């Protein structure tokens with residue numbers, strides 16, 4: 012059987028300290044991406060909303076137009092900055108996420124998205140993922156957040172082929188709570204699930220590590236969660252704790268809440284070892300439930 016991960020890959024998750032100043036955030040992201048590249052990373056990841064504050068009232072103000080692709084520098088300074096950093100560092104770059112302005116995906120008329128762009132080491136756009144599951148929660152006395160007040164959801168699962176390594180799935184934050192998305196991506200051949208994400212002090216403490224380890228356990232793949240650093244002067248306080256989990260759900264590296272970079276060496280042999288020890292891949296019962304990765308539907 013061909014290896015899912017063809018050669019070892021050094022992953023870097025940048026837990027960036029962002030401000031309300033987009034130009035500063037882009038310059039700071041460049042510094043950290045180049046630091047990770049110098050440290051030998053092949054694939055570098057930035058956090059959700061890495062160049063803006065995270066909050067529904069900020070999305071419109073910070074939004075950029077990505078279509079038609081490629082956008083002009085005036086339409087999307089972030090697209091050009093990310094492409095340039097990937098090229099300068101010679102790394103694959105999952106550019107966290109940015110607020111995007113585009114045509115509505117549904118009849119809500121809402122024209123903003125929470126969007127992640129992935130670039131090749133040559134600076135070419137490889138993939139675009141619009142957050143599929145919008146973060147709408149209300150935990151009384153703790154946190155209320157409703158992305159759907161202003162955002163439209165994306166409508167696809169994103170699996171990116173990195174030719175020298177293999178396939179990587181990219182989704183955003185709240186998407187991690189939906190196991191179907193992860194399982195479909197893994198069954199389409201992803202060896203790594205990446206989630207730029209900004210959990211908060213309530214849900215981060217409850218579920219951040221649990222979900223990373225759950226998605227790894229379900230699918231026997233590596234999982235990377237990349238958060239912004241925590242800023243207690245901001246309205247939304249990110250959990251931090253960016254982490255990489257191995258295919259057997261062991262936490263390989265985890266940060267605290269401060270700015271930093273998590274590095275991990277991912278190996279194809281580890282995926283194979285875990286999958287042959289507990290061979291879920293050969294034990295699925297598609298006679299009992301459908302293979303959702305092949306569009307199977309449940310019939311009573």
Ligand SMILES: NC(=O)CC(=O)C(=O)O
Nearest residue numbers: 146184185209210211214
């Ligand atoms: N910010 C998110 O999209 C998700 C989150 O914080 C959570 O699921 O908890």
